[in-house]
Amino acid sequence: MRSGIGARAVVLGGSITGLFAAAALAPSYREVVIVDRDRLVGVREWRRGAPQTRHINGLLARGHQALEELFPGITEEMADDGIPFSDLSGTVRWYFYGKRLQQLRGGLSCVAATRPMLEYHVRRRVEAMANVTFLEECDVVGLTTSPDRARVTGARIHRRKADSNARRKAETAEEVIEADLVIDTTGRGSRSPKWLVELGYQRVEEQGTKVGIGYASRHYKLTTDPFGKDHSINPVASPTLPRGAIFTKTDSGMVELTTYGILGDHPPTDPEGFNAFVKTLAAPEIHEAISVAEPIDDIALFKFPTTMWRRYDLMETLPERLLIMGDAVCTPNPVYAQAQSLSALEALALRERLSAGRAPDTPEFQRAVADIIRPAWEMTTAVDLGFPGVEGERTPKVRMMHVFSRLLHDAATRDGRFTAAFMRVAGLVDPPTALQRPGLVLRVLRDAVGVRLSRFLARRRGGSA
Structure with missing residues (x-):
């Protein structure tokens, strides 16, 4: 010492x-x-x-690595106490713009403990x-x-x-x-x-940026299994549907649901209104699961204006x-x-x-x-500016990032390698510049061109018929 x-x-x-x-x-x-x-x-x-x-x-993944550096062996201790761990790109079921991403294990271990x-x-x-x-x-x-x-x-x-x-x-x-x-x-x-x-x-x-977020949480004991081999189901808010959620297995055999809305569109705290809000999310399996689950506590709301x-x-x-x-x-x-x-x-x-x-x-x-x-x-400020109601300067760099992110997430619905690349950045393992590497950019553009060409050819064939 x-x-x-x-x-x-x-x-x-x-x-x-x-x-x-x-x-x-x-x-x-x-x-x-x-x-x-x-x-x-x-x-x-x-x-x-x-x-x-x-x-x-x-x-997140880099946070978990740092936790283990500060406290060697703590991962094993938490696992022995029933705390699950997930892989950010492999066992988390992500939905972006309403579409499910392909999954690929990337060694991006995340702690799924309650706070x-x-x-x-x-x-x-x-x-x-x-x-x-x-x-x-x-x-x-x-x-x-x-x-x-x-x-x-x-x-x-x-x-x-x-x-x-x-x-x-x-x-x-x-x-x-x-x-x-x-x-x-x-x-x-x-x-x-x-x-x-x-x-x-x-x-x-x-x-700061005014984001007007409100999120509500509840814990459950499940009577059905919406997860399968996954640990978490996360529909992400998007400009077309500014509502999202994180629904995850956690310690003590519970599942934890936090659902959120942006720019004042906050989840209600009465059970009926809360469930109706969850029903609008891009992942219908969440509502199906909580509708028949046993709630463990009341709904708690937290507001985060900026x-x-x-x-x-x-x-x-x-x-x-x-x-x-x-x-x-x-x-x-x-x-x-x-x-x-x-x-x-x-x-x-x-x-x-x-x-x-x-x-x-x-x-x-x-x-x-x-x-x-x-x-x-x-990175996250630029993402927030993708919502039209969020105030802030949308520079050409930010607008270009919005276009590329949409292409990347679309490519990830077909190939888990794109999901893993994005989650390495979201998990703070790689810097945001990793998404600008020429090889990745080229693959994303090639995917986008390929999809559009396939759709064009399909329409031509349909027209010929």
Whole structure:
């Protein structure tokens, strides 16, 4: 264990990003403290402080690889606990523009755990690290800094304790946790932008796209088998039908259904309306299955109005010894399931910098985080702009991508190799530029020409008859 960088690192936020960060920090600091407003240790249920835990939270293929790098052997542990794994291009049944893609195993393993179960397994690994402690049921109220405000020296917190009626939580006096490094992983609601302004730094620029997504989730015990050899059935929203879903096998013998609509077309939360919404999807087998399945819980709705990227990488100055990661920096469109995987990659970037034996340089690290985010952000933002009602600039590059994507997905309905190529990019294994390789572009164009030629010849033969 390396412990020469500092005495204590403090992680604000104990969700999945905070756990990934703690794992990266533990070899380099004598003590790592995770602060969170919820009770965490031993929890296997939905957490009030993380409302999205009621919904599907995917860990994509590259995210799964990063998870195994951070916690060697965790895949086997989760599998032993009944958590299934799927192949993104081989055992996931995809529908694009209402058409089913051909499948081909591509070695793109994805974790199909519910969010609470994934957190539980990762947290258990972090708990086993002797120098990591959890400070639960605490509110973070601010940062402490050096007199010149050039360096963060800790965090100010309030512990919450039960009052005499044992029904509510009352705040204790403010405490300061001193730290050699503070990492903000508190999610989209992060108050770092406000704290930085109060410390005299510039306001961070925010970018985003109004997508108006609402998604509703429910869990079931099935009485029929719509999956066959597959693990998941995913009809993807398209401009012609801006509704989609992820219907997947998950832990505890359950199936998890999250269905969504774009630009305000949100699923109802009453069972009849929810089922009617699902019936409109491109994959009829989902509605057929849930109509006779046993619901395990009520329908939960989550609204996501805009994507968001806080551009800390563009700030002129930042205080030393403060890093910001995960959703506190960027919350991409959730239907692409990128957030957890990006957090895992950011944790690997943190671990790499700590391996040099010194605390990361804040501006350099935030630029590295931006480099991780950028390819995924640009790709999914371009996809969002394929919906006519989404506001944003449709450059010639974006329009060309829309045309090529449509051709690629059409080719994938006939050949699983195209599905695998696309899913390697969607799974963050390959960069988006992989779809611009001349060989792939040529094969897609050849497929499109071949289809059109076949249709032309068929019409000629029909006319001759």
